[in-house]
Amino acid sequence: MPNAPDSDIYRTLLESTRAIPWTIDWASKTFTYIGPQIEPLLGWTPESWATVNDWVERMHPDDRQRVVDFCVSQSLAGVDHEADYRAMTRDGRYVWIRDVVHVVRDAQGEVTQLIGFMFDITERKRSEEQLAELQKTLEELSxxxxxxxxxxxxxxxxxxxxxxxxxxxxxxxxxxxxxxxxxxxxxxxxxxxxxxxxxxxxxxxxxxxxxxxxxxxxxxxxxxxxxxxxxxxxxxxxxxxxxxxxxxxxxxxxxxxxxxxxxxxxxxxxxxxxxxxxxxxxxxxxxxxxxxxxxxxxxxxxxxxxxxxxxxxxxxxxxxxxx
Missing domain, CATH: 3.30.70.270 (Reverse transcriptase/Diguanylate cyclase domain)
Structure with missing residues (x-):
């Protein structure tokens, strides 16, 4: 059986993980790729992620300004970063997401591309909230x-x-x-x-x-x-x-x-x-x-x-x- 091209191998590996890979062209602020895992998690098809506005509009209103301001400033500075926020599913629910972002720059230091992974951290956030509530209760009891x-x-x-x-x-x-x-x-x-x-x-x-x-x-x-x-x-x-x-x-x-x-x-x-x-x-x-x-x-x-x-x-x- 002949070997598949390297790009096909990488794509297969990416799409077999639970993390959701994505890439954005910085100049046009458009998604050049988003993994098919996005649909089982949020209900939105990969094709519906066209521009960064789709990402922004599908974010919880209480998180939107904070996360967008942070990610834009870090990207402009060429700094890799992470952001936690609530993403809206197609049926109107919210899922906690952690975006891990790598900023790609050209030889002149200009930002050309963002490459990242989305992780579903809903269960982790729920555990953190339960722990925080428990700690609050224990403090009140003390x-x-x-x-x-x-x-x-x-x-x-x-x-x-x-x-x-x-x-x-x-x-x-x-x-x-x-x-x-x-x-x-x-x-x-x-x-x-x-x-x-x-x-x-x-x-x-x-x-x-x-x-x-x-x-x-x-x-x-x-x-x-x-x-x-x-x-x-x-x-x-x-x-x-x-x-x-x-x-x-x-x-x-x-x-x-x-x-x-x-x-x-x-x-x-x-x-x-x-x-x-x-x-x-x-x-x-x-x-x-x-x-x-x-x-x-x-x-x-x-x-x-x-x-x-x-x-x-x-x-x-x-x-x-x-x-």
Whole structure:
């Protein structure tokens, strides 16, 4: 059997691979060849790929500008390159493609031809997206308190640093509320730890129902302590929010016969507001609010201790928040 011409051998080899070979004449911007594998993948016949406009128009609109600009600039510079994009099938679906492009230049360095391969990378992209989604979920879980569902201490550290810098930059007040469940050890001793866990979850939900503005943050500080970060919130509003939290828990009438402040569960809170100065440490601010919580405990519990404010103003604002 006589040997086939070299060009026929090369074409047979190219067309037997899953990659889709193609060539473009740079001067006319026309396809001089595209492999028959294109039709099983995208549904378009090889004959329908006449000019680069066919390639552009069959690209996802969200990918088009980015990919075309990149490929043209790289080709003009004579640089081999790769591009990932979504190609439209004849029936209107999209398939992820990776184009690997070699730029051919003449003796004078002028671009004459592009030679490339298209690869179907749909499954790879799907796996990458699933992995990215999994990583996102794991990251979210790493910042979430497993018991109550609110943010954990790790997330609080991230948020307080971020809001501290924003408040310093914008010269805006930043408020913090630290809340502790009163007589919680006695609650656990009387009701048991399973009921204690449910109590923590219920208090977390009550706090979330109060701190519901877009940037308000509710987290579990540790044990039976919770923390609210309130960006762009002045002293009296922060005190009113803390008072509303206290009242919400009291109004829920969670049974607690072993409490020293009545038959229902109560909380105590410390509140602070600051406009951070450049170079100031948020740790000192957090500690000052924690000291106010301690004062609330020493003062009899079931109360809010903050900076001096007009009691009527705080009560009025707390009432407004409740409606």
């Amino acid at each position: 910042y979430q308190d497993g018991l109550t569902g609110v943010a954990n201490r790790r997330m609080f550290d991230v948020v307080i640093d971020r809001e501290w810098l924003a408040a310093c930059r914008d010269r805006q007040p930043l408020s913090l509320v630290v809340i502790d469940i009163d007589w919680f050890k006695q609650y656990n001793d009387h009701h048991g730890h399973l009921k204690g866990d449910e109590c923590l979850r219920r208090v977390a939900r009550l706090l979330q129902s109060v701190a519901r503005r877009p940037r308000d943050f509710v987290g579990r500080f540790g044990g039976e302590e919770f923390v609210l970060v309130l960006p762009a919130t002045d002293r009296d509003t922060a005190a009113a929010i803390a008072e509303h939290c206290r009242q919400q828990v009291l109004d829920a009438c969670i049974d607690h016969p072993q409490s020293g402040t009545g038959d229902c569960l109560t909380v105590s809170a410390g509140v602070g507001t600051t406009v951070p100065e450049p170079g100031a440490d948020p740790v000192e601010f957090i500690e000052s609010v924690d000291r106010r919580l301690y004062q609330a405990k020493l003062g009899g519990r079931n109360r809010v201790v903050g900076e001096p404010a007009v009691a009527g103003d705080v009560a009025d604002r707390a009432a407004e928040l409740a409606h």
